[in-house]
Amino acid sequence: MSLFVNLHVKDLPASLGFFEKLGYSVDEQMTTDDAGCVNLGEGVSLLLVTEPFFTSITRRAIPDTGASTEVALALQVEGERGKVDEMLATALANGATEAGEPEDNEYMYSRSFRDLDGHLWSVLVMG
Structure with a gap:
């Protein structure tokens, strides 16, 4: 089993860089201009999704974090x-x-x- 956690982000390159600095790797094959995949561990990935793409997927407003x-x-x-x-x-x-x-x-x-x-x-x- 694998788990993919999707989070909306304002600046995809900055967010990918942030998690790389924490020691996690980016899966370049699963990274586009709209979303980036960060490997958190075996079977667990973090999908950082640009806000416009995130709203097109969820069809809901993004909450004010x-x-x-x-x-x-x-x-x-x-x-x-x-x-x-x-x-x-x-x-x-x-x-x-x-x-x-x-x-x-x-x-x-x-x-x-x-x-x-x-x-x-x-x-x-x-x-």
Whole structure:
């Protein structure tokens, strides 16, 4: 099974570059002027879709991510909590904004950010 998560973006090249800087690869064969495919892990891909193309697919208005949250996404990383802090620092250095305080309990450590288009992401390590 594969999962493709579709997110609308204002600037496709900038958004693709953002996720490349976080360490993910872009699948050039599945990337066009309207959409770009970012490989998040085995069987999981992120399709970054330009807003005009996104609305032609969904036939709905794009929500204002500055005022509402349409989806909350989480990326689990391997290793220690320092990996979470490292990814968050990279995201912030490349245009993301921090979203809330770190969550630290016996089960997981996580931190959150909003990407270039305001989509909410958590980065977490379990255990």
